[in-house]
Amino acid sequence: MSEILINTKVLVKNDEIADSNRKILKDRGIFTINLMSSPGSGKTSIVEKTIELLKGKVNVAVIEGDVQTDLDTQRILKYGIPATQINTGRSCHLDARMIQHTLPWLFGQGEVDLMIIENVGNMVCPAGYDLGEDVKVAVMSVTEGDDKPLKYPALFSASQYLLINKIDLLAYTNFNMERARHNALTINPKLKIIVTSCTNGTGIKEWVESILKDKFL
Amino acid sequence: MSEILINTKVLVKNDEIADSNRKILKDRGIFTINLMSSPGSGKTSIVEKTIELLKGKVNVAVIEGDVQTDLDTQRILKYGIPATQINTGRSCHLDARMIQHTLPWLFGQGEVDLMIIENVGNMVCPAGYDLGEDVKVAVMSVTEGDDKPLKYPALFSASQYLLINKIDLLAYTNFNMERARHNALTINPKLKIIVTSCTNGTGIKEWVESILKDKFL
Numbered sequence: 048m049s050e051i052l053i054n055t056k057v058l059v060k061n062d063e064i065a066d067s068n069r070k071i072l073k074d075r076g077i078f079t080i081n082l083m084s085s086p087g088s089g090k091t092s093i094v095e096k097t098i099e100l101l102k103g104k105v106n107v108a109v110i111e112g113d114v115q116t117d118l119d120t121q122r123i124l125k126y127g128i129p130a131t132q133i134n135t136g137r138s139c140h141l142d143a144r145m146i147q148h149t150l151p152w153l154f155g156q157g158e159v160d161l162m163i164i165e166n167v168g169n170m171v172c173p174a175g176y177d178l179g180e181d182v183k184v185a186v187m188s189v190t191e192g193d194d195k196p197l198k199y200p201a202l203f204s205a206s207q208y209l210l211i212n213k214i215d216l217l218a219y220t221n222f223n224m225e226r227a228r229h230n231a232l233t234i235n236p237k238l239k240i241i242v243t244s245c246t247n248g249t250g251i252k253e254w255v256e257s258i259l260k261d262k263f264l
Numbered sequence: 265m266s267e268i269l270i271n272t273k274v275l276v277k278n279d280e281i282a283d284s285n286r287k288i289l290k291d292r293g294i295f296t297i298n299l300m301s302s303p304g305s306g307k308t309s310i311v312e313k314t315i316e317l318l319k320g321k322v323n324v325a326v327i328e329g330d331v332q333t334d335l336d337t338q339r340i341l342k343y344g345i346p347a348t349q350i351n352t353g354r355s356c357h358l359d360a361r362m363i364q365h366t367l368p369w370l371f372g373q374g375e376v377d378l379m380i381i382e383n384v385g386n387m388v389c390p391a392g393y394d395l396g397e398d399v400k401v402a403v404m405s406v407t408e409g410d411d412k413p414l415k416y417p418a419l420f421s422a423s424q425y426l427l428i429n430k431i432d433l434l435a436y437t438n439f440n441m442e443r444a445r446h447n448a449l450t451i452n453p454k455l456k457i458i459v460t461s462c463t464n465g466t467g468i469k470e471w472v473e474s475i476l477k478d479k480f481l
Contacts, residue, residue, distance in 0.1 A: 054354075085302040086387045086416060087408025114388055116414050137271075137418075139356055139388035168415070170303045171331055171356035171386055190407040190430065191304025197333050198385070199303060201354075216407065219433055 061176055064143035068179025071150060072162070078262040079162045081141075081178050083202055084186035085195075086168030089212040091119045092245035093186060093254075094163050098126045100255045101161070108159045110149055112141040112167045119165060129156035140172035143179055161262065174201040182261060185238075188213035189220050193227035196234045203234040208241065210254060215244040278393055281360035285396025288367060289379070295479040296379045298358075298395050300419055301403035302412075303385030306429040308336045309462035310403060310471075311380050315343045317472045318378070325376045327366055329358040329384045336382060346373035357389035360396055378479065391418040399478060402455075405430035406437050410444035413451045420451040425458065427471060432461040 072079050082090045091111075098107055109130040111119040116134075123130035131152050133145050141164065153159060164180060166173040174183075185206040187195050190213055196203040203209065209231050217224070224242070231238055239257065243250035289296050299307050308328075315324055326347040328336040333351075340347035348369050350362050358381065370376060381397060383390040391400075402423040404412050407430055413420045420426065426448050434441070441459070448455055456474065460467035 085304060085385070085408075086412055087302060087405075113415055115417055116411075118411050118415060137392070139386070167388065168302070169356070169386055169388055171384065172389070175354070188304075188407065190405065190433065191302075194333075194335050195303055198330055198335060200332055213407065216433065216436055219436060 058175065061143045064147050065177035065179040068143055068146050068150070069181070072179060075154070075159075077153075077159050077162050078258075079164065079178075079180040079182075080258065081164045081166060081173075081180035081183050082186060083166045083170075083173045083183065083206070084168065084188075085170050085191060088168070088186045088188045088191065089245055090165050090168070090186055091122055093210060093212065093243065093251075094123060094165055095126065096245050096248070096251045097163065097255055097258075098123070098128055100251060102126070105259070106158050106160045108153055108156055108162045110146070110162065110164045112145075112165060114139075114167060129153075129159070135167055139167060139169050140176050141166050141178055142176045146178045161258075170195070170199040170202050174205045182207050182258070184208040184210060186210045186212050189217050189222040193223050193230060196227070196230040200234045203231055203238065206235070207237070207239060208254075208257070209238050210241050210243045210250070212243045212245065214242050214249050215246045275392065278360045281364050282394035282396040285360055285363050285367070286398070289396060292371070292376075294370075294376050294379050295475075296381065296395075296397040296399075297475065298381045298383060298390075298397035298400045299403060300383045300387075300390045300400065300423070301385060302387045302408060305385070305403045305405045305408065306462055307382050307385070307403055308339055310427060310429065310460065310468075311340060311382055312343065313462050313465070313468045314380065314472055314475075315340070315345055317468060319343070322476070323375050323377045325370055325373050325379050327363070327379065327381045329362075329382060331356075331384060346370075346376070352384055356384060356386050357393050358383050358395055359393045363395045378475075387412065387416040387419050391422045399424050399475070401425040401427060403427045403429050406434050406439040410440050410447060413444070413447040417451045420448055420455065423452070424454070424456060425471075425474070426455050427467070428457060428459045430461060430463075431459050431466050432463045
């Protein structure tokens with residue numbers, strides 16, 4: 048059997064499980080976000096800031112995807128939020144089956160309104176794997192360069208949101224915001240772009256309000 | 265056939281081709297570097313700075329690996345250096361066969377002493393694929409965080425060098441250099457660590473001298 052044929056079969060199977068996950072989560076009223084980016088773009092910090100803003104208003108649970116370690120889960124658990132780790136080992140992305148296996152844990156955590164899945168830090172692989180989420184969110188930081196949407200188009204075309212993060216570092220880079228927006232919108236004209244910083248708080252409120260609007264509308 | 269068995273077979277085949285590449289390159293006196301990192305860690309800038317320092321002394325050729333676009337190759341061609349692009353499409357890494365297919369191009373470029381391969385921006389996949397290089401170099405930038413060696417150990421354990429890049433941005437981050445070194449050396453005690461900046465030139469001379477020493481000793 049050729050590699051391509053196997054890949055297609057894997058993706059078809061993944062999509063079936065993802066659709067099942069989506070139905071189960073929807074039936075329970077759980078809105079799910081899949082956060083994807085390079086390593087070190089600030090995904091975990093965005094999860095932390097989101098939790099801070101929603102605390103006492105919305106019940107959040109977090110799934111942390113990583114090749115190894117539970118460092119990010121430990122960061123989230125400090126907020127008193129249910130969080131669990133999926134270690135993917137040699138795999139460069141989460142898949143729908145991994146999320147399916149995590150659902151029994153999730154349903155044991157009391158009432159959950161919003162589940163945030165932080166994918167493995169990787170701009171290539173995660174984009175191809177539907178997990179059953181409601182919204183896919185790409186994160187890129189200004190220190191990574193404004194050419195990234197052109198170089199890694201799959202992530203940007205699969206996502207509904209783009210958070211351009213670490214805006215506090217803009218002055219120290221040659222990142223061109225106008226060019227970045229243009230590149231991202233060339234790949235995906237429907238992308239909702241929000242500029243953020245977890246250091247000075249820029250855009251976090253706007254981001255959280257957008258997500259809540261998506262959930263409750 | 266199971267996915268794992270196929271993966272193992274693919275890797276064995278890859279290693280055979282990589283060994284053949286290495287022999288062919290060695291016979292021609294071409295020293296080869298495989299540069300790996302997240303998207304946006306500054307790999308292409310490091311290639312540019314390396315070319316600048318070696319110009320007129322060492323004949324350099326460059327292979328640029330990207331999912332899409334030839335943006336990086338265009339940057340390198342401006343230096344009057346032979347450079348070619350490998351677009352991997354849906355694949356998240358270069359493999360030995362892609363390099364094998366590029367050798368006829370390389371051997372048509374006149375005398376080449378040093379070949380730099382810039383891998384696809386990805387901290388997970390490239391580490392598992394030997395290309396036939398002499399030296400594997402991991403790059404991480406301080407804006408990515410000091411926990412990366414623990415979270416993506418395969419890259420750091422496979423590499424002989426680690427360039428900690430964008431040191432000019434250190435003051436604006438919470439990156440702890442001592443912790444980063446400790447994390448990296450925990451994963452791979454033999455790692456040669458060089459701190460670099462392509463903006464202010466820190467460490468570039470040291471890096472280039474180390475590579476030349478590796479080549480000519």
